[in-house]
Amino acid sequence: MKRILALICLMMMGVATQAQQDLLLSQQFYSRINKNPAGTGNVPDYDFFLLGHYQYIDVKDAPKSLVFNFQSFMEQYNSGIGFSLSYDNMGVAKSTTNAKAVYAYSLKLNETALLSFGLSAGIQYGYFNAAEYTYEDYSEVTDGEAPNEKMTKLNPDFDFGFEFSTPRFLFGASVTHLNNNESTTLTAGRHFYAYTRYMFTLNDTWDVAPALVYMHKDLIDVTELSATAFYNRFIWGGLTYHPDINSSFESNPVAVSLGVEYRSFRLGYVFDYAFGKVSRLSGTSHELMFSYSLENKRKSVVYEKFE
Numbered sequence: 001m002k003r004i005l006a007l008i009c010l011m012m013m014g015v016a017t018q019a020q021q022d023l024l025l026s027q028q029f030y031s032r033i034n035k036n037p038a039g040t041g042n043v044p045d046y047d048f049f050l051l052g053h054y055q056y057i058d059v060k061d062a063p064k065s066l067v068f069n070f071q072s073f074m075e076q077y078n079s080g081i082g083f084s085l086s087y088d089n090m091g092v093a094k095s096t097t098n099a100k101a102v103y104a105y106s107l108k109l110n111e112t113a114l115l116s117f118g119l120s121a122g123i124q125y126g127y128f129n130a131a132e133y134t135y136e137d138y139s140e141v142t143d144g145e146a147p148n149e150k151m152t153k154l155n156p157d158f159d160f161g162f163e164f165s166t167p168r169f170l171f172g173a174s175v176t177h178l179n180n181n182e183s184t185t186l187t188a189g190r191h192f193y194a195y196t197r198y199m200f201t202l203n204d205t206w207d208v209a210p211a212l213v214y215m216h217k218d219l220i221d222v223t224e225l226s227a228t229a230f231y232n233r234f235i236w237g238g239l240t241y242h243p244d245i246n247s248s249f250e251s252n253p254v255a256v257s258l259g260v261e262y263r264s265f266r267l268g269y270v271f272d273y274a275f276g277k278v279s280r281l282s283g284t285s286h287e288l289m290f291s292y293s294l295e296n297k298r299k300s301v302v303y304e305k306f307e
Contacts, residue, residue: 034084036161036174037118040104041073041080046294055285063091080104097125124157126186153186266291
């Protein structure tokens with residue numbers, strides 16, 4: 001199984017110029033500052049967010065990803081501040097780490113509308129070690145063209161975005177890795193994001209939030225359609241469909257989410273399964289999310305934002 005996993009990872013590395021991309025995670029609406037710095041400060045307290053994504057969970061050295069976000073809002077400066085750390089391990093011998101400081105400035109357009117602009121700055125570290133691969137037949141797998149030594153690269157990294165929000169409506173767009181024109185084995189190239197979400201109230205106990213997310217990078221175009229139902233803003237569940245529309249829908253991932261929110265705690269789980277011709281390679285994945293908000297005792301009257 002490890003050889004199979006290594007072959008999959010090598011195939012992914014072989015097309016890295018087109019395929020090296022940001023983490024695509026289903027629960028990012030709850031803390032999106034690593035995708036769009038303009039979303040920083042959407043909570044008045046000190047918010048800690050942790051998300052883990054696991055693929056082929058029963059296989060040793062399988063791909064895994066981790067995101068940690070921290071953010072808060074300083075009303076006296078109309079500013080959100082934060083920090084984001086993400087780690088993406090593609091399995092066996094390849095990984096990417098991003099660490100960034102995040103800032104957003106908010107303009108209050110009226111009593112119900114807010115426009116924010118955000119910028120993040122930090123580093124991106126890429127790692128690849130061919131010596132950790134195990135080949136059954138080196139020539140058949142690589143034709144002798146694969147790198148045979150450890151490679152690392154440290155780059156500066158910047159993101160920029162804007163976000164318009166009301167208590168029920170959200171629209172945002174961003175560009176990540178502004179200074180990287182193209183992707184390589186060790187660096188992720190420029191990504192473009194756009195998203196929107198609206199919260200419909202059905203009755204006193206039920207709300208429904210449909211959402212649309214779009215990501216573009218080189219030859220990759222991923223569209224994410226989702227709908228999440230909230231019961232008393234305590235329990236939620238939803239469905240997400242997020243294919244790469246440029247691959248002729250050969251892979252059709254569908255995710256099911258469940259979560260609970262109680263006081264300052266939020267806990268979520270996502271099961272993702274890919275249907276289609278390449279489902280054997282993409283397989284299933286699991287996603288766990290935990291967040292906690294520590295009260296900011298110095299906050300005053302806080303403008304209500306979309307969370």
